[in-house]
Amino acid sequence: MKMSPEYKQTALQMQPGIITAEGFLGNDTRPLVDIIQADEEQATRLNVEWDKIAGHLQELYKAGKQGQERTIEFIGKWNVKVDESRGLLPCPFKDGLFHKHTILVTHKPSGKQLLFSELSLHLLEKHHFLQGKGSSFRMELSEIKTVLDL
């Protein structure tokens, strides 16, 4: 799909060294709009709703913050650890600033884990962008579904 100038600008912001060392696209060579579109199609196939996923992840993040960087158990089914670093990161879509918090969620029954940041949660919620293949913070919808027990 053809990229609008806004998407082209955003894709530039996602390159390594602009906002984070690794950037947001990993080794994915697809245009940004294609990455988003493919994940949106996958969400439809898996019958998962973006708002619902984001709501669940926000709930886990909020609970994890109470642990002050210690792993806490959330309603018996998840372990959550939130690590906080100094500073803020701008969203590559230029619609906000986000704490450098990384959240590790472990789904206890399956042992599956999900790693995301405050910024990646915003990218998921507002832009349906789960990052490119190979990015450290790439979230696969199938894994999200398993970890969140959807």
Next chain:
Amino acid sequence: MSLSFLVAPFVVGAISAVMAVIISFIDMLVNNYGEVKLSINSGKRVITVKGGSSLLSSLARQNIFLPSACGGRATCGVCKIKVKSDVGPHLPTELPFLTKEEMRDKIRLSCQIKVKTNLELEIPQELFAIQKYSTAVTSIRNLTPDMREIKLSLKDPEQIDFKAGQYAQFIIPPYGKIKQETQRAYSIASGPGQNSELEFIVRLVPGGIATTYIFTLLKEGDTLDLVAPLGDFRLHGTNEDMLCIAGGSGMAPIKSILFDMSENKITRRNVYYFFGVATPKDLFYQKMFEDLEKKWPSFHFIPAIADVSTDSTWKGETGLVTAALENYLTAKIPKQNPKQAYLCGSPGMINASIKVLTSYNVNQADIYYDKFS
């Protein structure tokens, strides 16, 4: 053989080249602001800079360094300056960092102001003490799996005058795919008495531009530039009991303050240092502070480990650092003494600590903190 098939690409190339020259010429005309005068503190100092750059970088080129933890990317909100001249309305990138009062008072983020015309500025006197230092890495030591102690020997200038609790901005050079300099703030962990070598504690941030460089590329013998001293987290008062609370790399400014007190024999105050870590492997400098306790009878080091399931021999405080603080405020710290608190760590830890402290009647005004954001 006819070469007519080359005509079209040649014509297109020629037109593109002419267009590029025209665009460069127009750009030169439109964006050439010439020399611009910056009048600082009612004309006490006037500098001439080339227009077109940000105010932050224009001042830095004249060796006037405003605090900036992000190096001009509008993500830290630290590089505030009063611009008395009209430079247009506040930009959307400035708004998250400014209060209504600051906006009324013409405070701007210097990294977001492009210098185009003569400007009247107000810069606090103490900021003129901030300098750029060239240093050499003398030691890199792993403290925990994700925490490193870095020692830097000052080369030019060779000495620094700073207050315990202040911080420096590392200037990380371009590396790998990263094409521009990056600046990040790190608290000085050593005391001001040690003025030719500075210590820092750096925690690895996954994906962090600066910490990735520090953990993967920086080695002993390398040079590293920094800007310092910055910040106003420092020791206050003289007699109050001190409650110091830190987590992880929040250790750095507290260590600087405590060792400075010890060196300068400011040891009459009761000091309780609560240091919280997640697991036993995250604990560091334990022996250093136990040795300090032996020299300084009214100093108490209280490490708290949240999860001790991997170390059955641990006999100290367990659980969150705020739980240890509460235990001590309830049973071990004299209630009648006036108290001050010094906090450094994650916002979550700081907010929880403030809640505990105020519930034990520590005045909000006597709580000093260096939040991680």
